[in-house]
Structures are given as C-alpha cells and as structure tokens.
Amino acid sequence: MPKDEDIYRYFIQLYKGEIGLYSKNPTIYEPREPSKTGYDEPQPANFNKEPTEYYVQFDNNVPIELPSWRWKALQLFEKKGYDIKSYVRKNNIRTTPEEYKKMVKHINEMK
DSSP states (O other), X not given: OOOGGGEEOOEEEEEOSSEEEEEEXXXXXXXXXXXXXXXXOOBOOEEEEOOOEEEEEXXXXXXXXXXXXXXXXXXXXXXXXXXXXXXXXXXXXXXXXXXXXXXXXXXXXXX
C-alpha cells in the first residue's frame, strides 16, 4: 500500500462557471525493487496512473467528488437544489468527462 507522499494529485479545471467541474489524475510512485535472488532482474521505479476522479465545486466551496454512478451524482445535485433529472434522461447522460461538462454547462445556463 502506498504512503500518502507517494500519491501525486492535482486538479485540472474542465469547466469554469458558478458550478465548476474538475478532474484529478492520481499517480502512485513505486520505488525501485532490488533483485531478490541473483537470478532475477531488479525492477525499476514506476509511476502508475490510477483511474481519473471527477469533482464538482458549488459557489467557490471545497470541490466534492462526483460518484461514478450517474444517479448518485444526480442526488448530489438535487441536495444542492438543482433538478436536472429530466435533462439527464432526455439526453442520456453518462459518466464521461464530456457528459459531465454538458451537465454542468446546462446547470450553469439554468440560472
């Protein structure tokens, strides 16, 4: 299991508005492993990429991670007072970066 200092994360802004959309691309550093016996090769150090995480920011507050399941993401927006269930059903929104951008853009244009 990697230590916290071995995980490098940063936000990438995908959409700017009253509601912002961000992504994180976590990368885990695995140090070099020496040879365990004299017959095997030593393993070089690696940077392994983890799955991308998406975050939404309401009114310049701390970004909140978007769930990977779209109906859970809808519940997050509904708790903040945005009713977009009909928009998601009509446009068949999925949990991809392009679809998240469409959804956040639609919410920003609703106001």
